[in-house]
Amino acid sequence: MNCADVEILLADYVDGTLRAEERFALEAHLAGCAVCAELARDASAAVAFMELTRRLWPEWEGECELRQMWGPEDFAPPKE
Numbered sequence: 760m761n762c763a764d765v766e767i768l769l770a771d772y773v774d775g776t777l778r779a780e781e782r783f784a785l786e787a788h789l790a791g792c793a794v795c796a797e798l799a800r801d802a803s804a805a806v807a808f809m810e811l812t813r814r815l816w817p818e819w820e821g822e823c824e825l826r827q828m829w830g831p832e833d834f835a836p837p838k839e
């Protein structure tokens with residue numbers, strides 16, 4: 760698995776819908792790739808945010824928009 764594969768599978772990974780062998784391969788890549796590990800962290804945060812939003816504002820329909828935006832360029836490193 761390479762970084763491009765991770766990008767494709769990441770949304771399903773954070774949703775927990777990946778098949779086991781895909782998840783293992785992805786996690787193996789994350790363990791050795793800081794860029795994708797960061798991407799996965801940000802994606803998990805985005806999912807957590809959407810979960811929260813859905814709970815607070817069940818009528819909010821922004822999820823699809825967020826998903827379409829998902830890409831490496833949308834995951835700028837946090838400014839600290």
Ligand SMILES: [Zn+2]
Nearest residue numbers: 761762792795
């Ligand atoms: Zn990578």
